[in-house]
Amino acid sequence: MNNSDLQTIIGLREWIALPELGVVGLRAKIDTGASTSALHATDISEFERGGKRWVRFTAHLGTLVQRRHRCEAPLVTRKTIKSSNGHVQTRYVVRTLLALGDHLWPVEFTLTCRKTMRYRLLLGSKALMDGKWLVDPARTYVQEKPQTLTSPGAQ
Template sequence: MKSFDQLAVIGLREWINLPQLGVIGLRAKIDTGASTSSLHASDIQPFERDGQPWVRFTAHIGTLVQRRHRCEAPLLSVKKIKSSNGQAQSRYVIRTLLTLGAREWPVDFTLTCRKTMRYRLLLGAKALVDGQLLVNPALTYVQDKPTLADPGAQ
């Protein structure tokens, strides 16, 4: 049996932070069948800042108690995505830092309405590869819940 020491093990569900967006303590569903990661967002408005494309949106945090958080991020692209039900739609794509356990790395997210989904964030295969993560589907919440990083530590 081979082992891969450089890979961190995660479960099917994990706690994450998106520190650049100010989103802390969000439950994520790990989906190895999805290439791209997605974040539940509403009120999505593209705009320009210093001649560069940006997007403003409301991130929805929590399932039982719904909290809304207004975010802004540089717009990476607009991508055509085929959802699990086979429908294609154009989605705005942003890149932001993701914290999972002790790891932090940039992840591309499509912004979409996930209000009918249990998890507000879906972490796809590209993010798993970039984060060097190995998924054990028999486990959940393997990594410690990330906390807000000390601003003086960076």
């Protein structure tokens, strides 16, 4: 494996940032079995800005130390999701930039309650394909932790 291969590999868990939402230092679980990415959010409300639909929500960012961050994002759509346990739920979908390592690309997230889950953010297969990542499930935290809201050399 050469050095350029290492830049496209991620592990089962990685540090990410959502710069447009003001979120840094969030641990994500990589889930190739889920097509859609999901973000733990509560207090979700829809509103209008400039003639477009938006959502306002509280993102929950920590597991051991609870951190909350109030966010706003344009509403992409609402989507019906069937979870792995068969539960069907309609969720809001937002699109925002995701920073992983030195890559930066737009990802769609469904907003849902993940309070019983260890990871507040799940990165699904659509986001992985868009980001052109290869997943090595035997590894974790392969990429450098995004340090700032605007990563130098972001792609």
